Amino acid sequence: MSTAVSETAAQASLEIRDPARGEILGSVRATQPDRVPELVRAVAKVQPLWALLRVSDRARYMDRMAQAVIDDFDELARSIAREQGRPAAEVAALELLPAIDALLWIAAEGAEVLGPRRVHTSHSLSIAKRARIAYEPFGVVGVIGAGSAPFAQPLGQIAGALLAGNAVAFKPAARAALAGEHIMRVLGRADLPEGLVRVAHGGADVGIALAQAPVHKVLFTGSPAVGRVVARACVSGEKEVTLELGGKDAMLVLADAHLQRAAACAMWAGCVGAGQARGAVERVYVAHERFDRFLAELVAAAGALTVGDPADPRTQLGPLASARRVEHVGALVAEAVEQGARVHCGGPVSPADCPGGSFYAPAVLTGVTHEMRIMREPIDGPVLAVLAVDSVHEAIALANDSEFALGASVWTADRYQALRIARELQAGMVWLNDHLPCPMVSRGPWGAAARGGLGRTLGQAGLRACAQEKLITWDPPATRGLWWGPYDEVTTRAAQAAARLRSAREPDHTRAWREGALALARVGARALGRGLPR
Numbered sequence: 001m002s003t004a005v006s007e008t009a010a011q012a013s014l015e016i017r018d019p020a021r022g023e024i025l026g027s028v029r030a031t032q033p034d035r036v037p038e039l040v041r042a043v044a045k046v047q048p049l050w051a052l053l054r055v056s057d058r059a060r061y062m063d064r065m066a067q068a069v070i071d072d073f074d075e076l077a078r079s080i081a082r083e084q085g086r087p088a089a090e091v092a093a094l095e096l097l098p099a100i101d102a103l104l105w106i107a108a109e110g111a112e113v114l115g116p117r118r119v120h121t122s123h124s125l126s127i128a129k130r131a132r133i134a135y136e137p138f139g140v141v142g143v144i145g146a147g148s149a150p151f152a153q154p155l156g157q158i159a160g161a162l163l164a165g166n167a168v169a170f171k172p173a174a175r176a177a178l179a180g181e182h183i184m185r186v187l188g189r190a191d192l193p194e195g196l197v198r199v200a201h202g203g204a205d206v207g208i209a210l211a212q213a214p215v216h217k218v219l220f221t222g223s224p225a226v227g228r229v230v231a232r233a234c235v236s237g238e239k240e241v242t243l244e245l246g247g248k249d250a251m252l253v254l255a256d257a258h259l260q261r262a263a264a265c266a267m268w269a270g271c272v273g274a275g276q277a278r279g280a281v282e283r284v285y286v287a288h289e290r291f292d293r294f295l296a297e298l299v300a301a302a303g304a305l306t307v308g309d310p311a312d313p314r315t316q317l318g319p320l321a322s323a324r325r326v327e328h329v330g331a332l333v334a335e336a337v338e339q340g341a342r343v344h345c346g347g348p349v350s351p352a353d354c355p356g357g358s359f360y361a362p363a364v365l366t367g368v369t370h371e372m373r374i375m376r377e378p379i380d381g382p383v384l385a386v387l388a389v390d391s392v393h394e395a396i397a398l399a400n401d402s403e404f405a406l407g408a409s410v411w412t413a414d415r416y417q418a419l420r421i422a423r424e425l426q427a428g429m430v431w432l433n434d435h436l437p438c439p440m441v442s443r444g445p446w447g448a449a450a451r452g453g454l455g456r457t458l459g460q461a462g463l464r465a466c467a468q469e470k471l472i473t474w475d476p477p478a479t480r481g482l483w484w485g486p487y488d489e490v491t492t493r494a495a496q497a498a499a500r501l502r503s504a505r506e507p508d509h510t511r512a513w514r515e516g517a518l519a520l521a522r523v524g525a526r527a528l529g530r531g532l533p534r
Helices: 033-051 055-071 073-084 088-113 152-163 174-189 204-212 224-236 259-275 288-304 323-338 392-399 415-424 459-465 489-501 506-527
Strands: 003-005 013-017 024-029 117-119 130-137 140-144 167-171 197-199 217-221 240-244 249-253 281-287 342-349 359-366 383-389 407-411 429-432 467-474
Touching: 013 174, 024 174, 033 130, 033 140, 033 167, 033 197, 033 204, 055 073, 055 088, 055 152, 055 174, 073 088, 073 174, 088 152, 088 259, 088 459, 140 152, 140 204, 152 167, 152 174, 152 217, 152 459, 167 174, 167 204, 174 197, 204 217, 204 224, 217 224, 224 240, 249 259, 249 392, 259 281, 259 288, 259 359, 259 383, 259 407, 281 288, 281 392, 288 342, 288 359, 288 383, 323 342, 323 359, 323 383, 383 392, 392 415, 407 415, 415 429, 459 467, 489 506
Parallel strands: 140 167, 140 217, 167 197, 217 240, 249 281, 249 407, 281 383, 359 383, 407 429
Antiparallel strands: 003 013, 013 024, 117 130, 130 467, 342 359
């Protein structure tokens, strides 16, 4: 196990272990679920002063946070890599660089994104009304992180919530507890007001307690089982929730795709974080005429990957989070084989340099069907199920046949066909000739389609989701509402004329002026405090 809870009666701490070697890396103080409301109330006391700052002033702290990540880049890469069992280069590229980019973008453009927006009003409804949308903080936002997204995603969510004027109660995943402590140190280096962000360590029970505590919104990333409990707790407490429940990402390889590049990306994206990362590829649909060559490229790429100690610079694939996860992956593969699937490579391994680790070499399966669990449930391991399809229509239908619609990719030389397919895919994100391009698109929104989650985090949509929209209108003090009472026949005729003036038919406009001009004039005069004779 990468994280073990100490078995003391009080469960006072979490011991963090290196998943490759089993060595203890450190421990953090655990938060008892019944103490979470007290923690939330403490950050709520700090939030009002923070919200008084202008958005542009709050944005300066995001610059400092980015600089703190840059200053501690090497230490962060090493520490997170050991805790996660991932190569340090992978952590640097897929966690630290996106975090820096997202923070700098929030600092540079966040104030504009959360700035007031003008709303145009129709003169047929109001003579001089002005309206705008203002963004105001919720109060306290709970951020619940996933072990497969230890740094960039929760740090970006925290930064977005802070920019919007909220305080934050942060619950990192148990197997990302040290990464959570690093996030808290980054915030401390940025000189944020003391107590504005507090951390609660523990398991799923602590995350559920946070959702039940007096927070005003929850941003959840994690497993579907826990996410649904969190969602129910939020709905019953009449608070907003954003959910990202993971995915079972699909890749569509069309007949005109660059096969060597597509296969290389499929293997890379299927093995990111040992196949446990958010957005890892699990299903690949290939045009039947290119299937054999693609399969050969994929199996060759799998065989070229070095599995072992992630501290070794030659290693490309580290261990899974736990022995139990290896058992889960193995059970899904074994069941698929019993039902007719074929394993071309991969499976449990015990590298000589890490005999106690939970390793699984990249596996490639064919002969799969959508009736198998391996095609319907998240695998959370480096397993790629490859299926030949006879048409683009079939590939789209199969890709959409999933309850976990996070991301998908389309591989083709035809840009216009790719865009058409992207619109038909039921996924929160679609990448064309790439998959999981997080270091390059860290400023965009992240989230699943309707069946795989709720809402978006990160990007403009994620920033605005951390604030409440408020409509504010202004009318000159000497005017009255155009459609105030008392209601009479004049009001009716004026409303009919106003409706006909919005008609797409020109004769309606003529009739409106002929039959309703005087009524419109009288209603307008009333609004200006003047009367016209009947």
